Amino acid sequence: MNHDTDTVVEVSNLTRDFRGTRALDDVSLTIAADSITGLMGRNGAGKTTLMSLLTAQDFATSGSIKVFGEDPVENESVLARTCFIRESQQYPNNFRVKHVLAAGASFHANWDRDLAETLVEEFALPRRREVAKLSRGMRSALGILVGLASRAPLTIFDEPYLGLDATARQQFYDTLLKDYAEQPRTIVLSTHLIDEVGGLLENVIVLDQGRVILDGSADELRSRACVLTGPLDAVESLVSALPVLHRERFGGHEAVTIEVRPDAALRSRIAGLGVEIGPVSLQTLVVHAGQGPRRNEGSMTEGGAR
Amino acid sequence: MNRATAVMKMHLVDRLTLVVLPLGILAASFTVNVLVWLPLAKDGRHTGGALAVPAFVLAAAIFAVVRGLPFALGMGVTRRSFVLGTLMTGAVLAVGFGTLYVLLGGLENLTGGWWLHGTFFDYSFFHRSIWPARWLMLVVGFFASWLLGTAVASLYPRWGMVALVIAGPAVVLAGGGAIALLTWQHWWHSVGSWFSGLTPVTSSGWLVLASAVLAAATWGSLRRVSAS
Numbered sequence: 001m002n003h004d005t006d007t008v009v010e011v012s013n014l015t016r017d018f019r020g021t022r023a024l025d026d027v028s029l030t031i032a033a034d035s036i037t038g039l040m041g042r043n044g045a046g047k048t049t050l051m052s053l054l055t056a057q058d059f060a061t062s063g064s065i066k067v068f069g070e071d072p073v074e075n076e077s078v079l080a081r082t083c084f085i086r087e088s089q090q091y092p093n094n095f096r097v098k099h100v101l102a103a104g105a106s107f108h109a110n111w112d113r114d115l116a117e118t119l120v121e122e123f124a125l126p127r128r129r130e131v132a133k134l135s136r137g138m139r140s141a142l143g144i145l146v147g148l149a150s151r152a153p154l155t156i157f158d159e160p161y162l163g164l165d166a167t168a169r170q171q172f173y174d175t176l177l178k179d180y181a182e183q184p185r186t187i188v189l190s191t192h193l194i195d196e197v198g199g200l201l202e203n204v205i206v207l208d209q210g211r212v213i214l215d216g217s218a219d220e221l222r223s224r225a226c227v228l229t230g231p232l233d234a235v236e237s238l239v240s241a242l243p244v245l246h247r248e249r250f251g252g253h254e255a256v257t258i259e260v261r262p263d264a265a266l267r268s269r270i271a272g273l274g275v276e277i278g279p280v281s282l283q284t285l286v287v288h289a290g291q292g293p294r295r296n297e298g299s300m301t302e303g304g305a306r
Numbered sequence: 307m308n309r310a311t312a313v314m315k316m317h318l319v320d321r322l323t324l325v326v327l328p329l330g331i332l333a334a335s336f337t338v339n340v341l342v343w344l345p346l347a348k349d350g351r352h353t354g355g356a357l358a359v360p361a362f363v364l365a366a367a368i369f370a371v372v373r374g375l376p377f378a379l380g381m382g383v384t385r386r387s388f389v390l391g392t393l394m395t396g397a398v399l400a401v402g403f404g405t406l407y408v409l410l411g412g413l414e415n416l417t418g419g420w421w422l423h424g425t426f427f428d429y430s431f432f433h434r435s436i437w438p439a440r441w442l443m444l445v446v447g448f449f450a451s452w453l454l455g456t457a458v459a460s461l462y463p464r465w466g467m468v469a470l471v472i473a474g475p476a477v478v479l480a481g482g483g484a485i486a487l488l489t490w491q492h493w494w495h496s497v498g499s500w501f502s503g504l505t506p507v508t509s510s511g512w513l514v515l516a517s518a519v520l521a522a523a524t525w526g527s528l529r530r531v532s533a534s
Contacts, residue, residue, distance in 0.1 A: 057379050057533040074529075076309065079382040090376040093369045094320045103319070106312040107381035152382065 008033045008154055008186040009054060014063035016049050016210075023049040025210035027063070034184035036176075036200055038191060038218070040286050041207035047190045048087075050207065051156050054188075055084040067154065083108060083152035087159040089143040091131040098127045100142060101149075110151035115179060119145040122171055136163030144172050148179055156188045169193070173200055194283040204282065206289050214289045221285055226262035229255040230275030238275060245280075245288045257284050309383055313391025314398070316378065317370050324399060328362045336426060343424045351424040359403055360451040367396065367455025371528075375463070379533045389456075389525050396452030404445030408437065435506040443506040446513040453520035460527035 009031035016024040024046045031037050039047050052058035053065055056072040056079060065072060072078045091100060097120070105111040120127060123141035131139065140161050147155050161169050177200060180187065191197050204221055206214035214221065225245060228235050235254045246257035255278075260266055262277045270277065318324065335355035343351045370392060378388045411427035419425060432440045461469040488494050504512075 052533065055379070055382070056384075059530065059532060074384045074386055076384050076387065079384055080309065082382040084380045084382075086376075086380060089380065090373065092316060092320060092377050093373040094322050099319045103312075103316045103377070103381070106315055107309070107378075107383065150381075 006033050007031070008068060009188075010066040010069075011050075011054075012064045014050075014053065014065060015061045016046075016053060016058065017061045022210050024053070027207075027210070027212055029205060029212055029215055031186060031188065032203070033186055035202045036180065036187045036189065037203040037205060038189055038194070038197060038201040039205050039207070040191065040194060041213075042290055044209075045207040046210040047207055048158055049210075051084060051158050051188065051190060054154075055079065055082050055156060057084065080107075080109065081153040082156070083147055083150035083154075084156045085143040085147040085158065085160050087162055089139070089146075089160075095131045096128055097125050097131065097134070097142060100131060100146060101127075104146045104150060108150040108152055110153075110183075112149050112151050112179075112183075115151075115175075116145060116149035119148065119175065122175075123168060137165060137168065140164045141168060148172075148175055151179075151183055151185065154186045154188070156190075158190045159192065160189075161193075169196065173197065176200065194286050195281050198282040201282070204286070206286050208290050214286065218282060222280055222282065223261060225257055225259045225280040225285060226266070227255055227257050227278040227280055228270065228275050229253065229278055230270075230273065234273040234275050238270060238273065246284050257288075309387040310390035310394060313374070313378055313383060313388050314394045317374060317392065317395040318398070320366075320370070323366045323369060324395075325402075328359045328366070328403070331358045331362055332356070339426060340420065340422065340424065343422050348423045351419065351422060352429075353424070353426055356407065356427055359407075360448055363396075363399060363403070363448055364451045364455040364458075366399075367392075367452045368459040370395065371456050371459035371524075372463070375528070375531070376533050385528050385531065389528055392456055392524075393453075393521060396449055396456070399452060400445045400448035403448045404441055407444045408441045411440070412437075431504075432506055439506040439510065443510040443513065446510050446517060450513045450517045450520065453517050453524060457520045457523040457527070460524045460531070463533075464527035464531045 007030050009029070011030070012028050014024055014027040015022065027046075027050065039050065041047055049058065053060055054067060054072065056074065059073065067075075067078050068081060070078050072082075092103075095103075101116055101120070104116065105113065119125075119141075123138070123145065125134075125138060125142060125145070131142065134142065140163055143160050144157070144164075147157050147160065161172065164172070173196075176187070189197060189200075198218070201218045204214060204216065204218050205212060228238060230253065232249070232252050232254045235256055239256050239258055243259040244256055245259055248255045257280050267277065335358045339353045339355045342353075374392070375388060378391075379385075383391075407427055411432065414420060414424075414426060414428040419428075432443075435443075461473060488497060
């Protein structure tokens with residue numbers, strides 16, 4: 001009980017080695033209670049390893065993990081408050097959709113039957129069909145259903161929407177937000193569809209080669225940079241001495257993402273040049289963060305190639 | 307305990323594998339044996355067909371662990387609760403099948419071997435002890451076959467391919483070595499009399515011991531298993 005109740009996950013100096021490869025390298029982070037956190041990074045960055053460790057499905061090589069203030073390993077009172085849906089979630093032999101619903105209800109004290117029923121309808125899941133015979137997208141929808149209806153105080157989704165169409169993904173985001181508003185809880189969502197979930201996330205953690213390279217509130221991260229759009233010459237002259245993250249050209253115009261706060265000083269500099277300041281996309285920031293320490297034009301993505 | 311019960315409920319959903327198929331296979335095996343008995347002489351009507359169910363129980367236990375564990379861990383179940391719930395599932399099945407076998411054995415006895423002098427359930431061996439001992443031996447026997455399945459299924463996720471590569475030849479070598487030793491020392495006769503001296507009571511004791519070893523092997527493997 002001696003932990004800060006505002007913090008659900010507390011990881012210090014966490015390292016996980018797999019036979020010669022370091023999947024996580026001295027990771028320290030916290031995840032606040034009642035928040036939606038996006039866990040991002042390229043394939044092999046260590047996202048799944050981190051999530052497996054948080055739910056004690058895997059064991060740390062060194063470092064410490066506290067979930068709800070306690071070590072989660074074989075800890076019934078902690079783990080009973082978690083739900084972890086994997087990218088290719090497995091189900092017991094011969095399980096039908098209705099069996100998954102029953103099992104979800106028996107494992108999660110907060111299980112919301114009404115929400116589960118609503119999602120069965122929305123995702124058009126055939127209740128009596130065997131899980132093994134569901135399409136890829138339907139299996140993903142089922143995983144999402146379990147994760148949402150579990151209402152577990154710590155719910156973790158690892159890339160849960162393989163094969164799911166854009167409409168169903170939007171349903172997932174809408175339901176997540178709506179249900180989260182009704183019943184706030186701690187949600188961790190690992191994803192590559194950064195811009196798609198950008199509006200959902202309060203916090204962002206970016207991993208790269210097992211290390212945390214970005215960790216902060218989504219709004220704060222977005223405020224670190226902005227996009228200047230306008231005539232090529234005007235924009236170029238403005239950004240020549242600024243840290244550029246990304247360039248896009250169309251005809252005589254250019255949109256340049258710069259790592260500069262869109263503050264009054266910047267506004268006064270662009271006055272009268274026909275250049276506009278716009279918000280930066282989370283994806284641009286994450287992609288750039290994943291490109292290592294280089295922070296000048298040399299690191300531009302293909303959008304900036306002449 | 308609560309969550310172990312939930313694990314048991316989860317396993318018991320698969321009634322097809324755990325109940326329907328074993329009973330179906332038992333019925334099929336029994337039918338085939340009766341058909342074979344018809345043209346045979348009265349003293350040739352013995353069969354090991356009843357072993358089909360424990361063999362099937364073993365396979366079902368492998369499925370229960372391999373397919374059930376990743377799901378249960380995702381639902382926030384501890385390995386301890388999973389193993390406990392899986393053992394409870396095996397116990398429930400063992401009591402069910404053991405009771406069924408004792409009842410069918412009694413029926414076989416009453417009907418004079420299904421009116422054909424056949425022996426499917428009611429071996430003379432069983433009559434070395436009173437029926438509660440028969441029942442105990444069958445229940446523990448079914449439980450041990452379930453645990454053999456859980457132990458085998460636990461090896462791979464915990465120790466990887468290495469375990470199977472080592473365990474397979476190790477079993478063959480140990481078995482071959484034992485056979486060679488028995489032959490070399492002319493101990494076969496003693497082994498034979500040891501087996502023929504067994505009763506349902508003493509067999510139950512050995513099966514309890516085997517169950518304990520297999521349960522320990524299951525827990526020893528799964529307590530540190532990583533899911534992926």
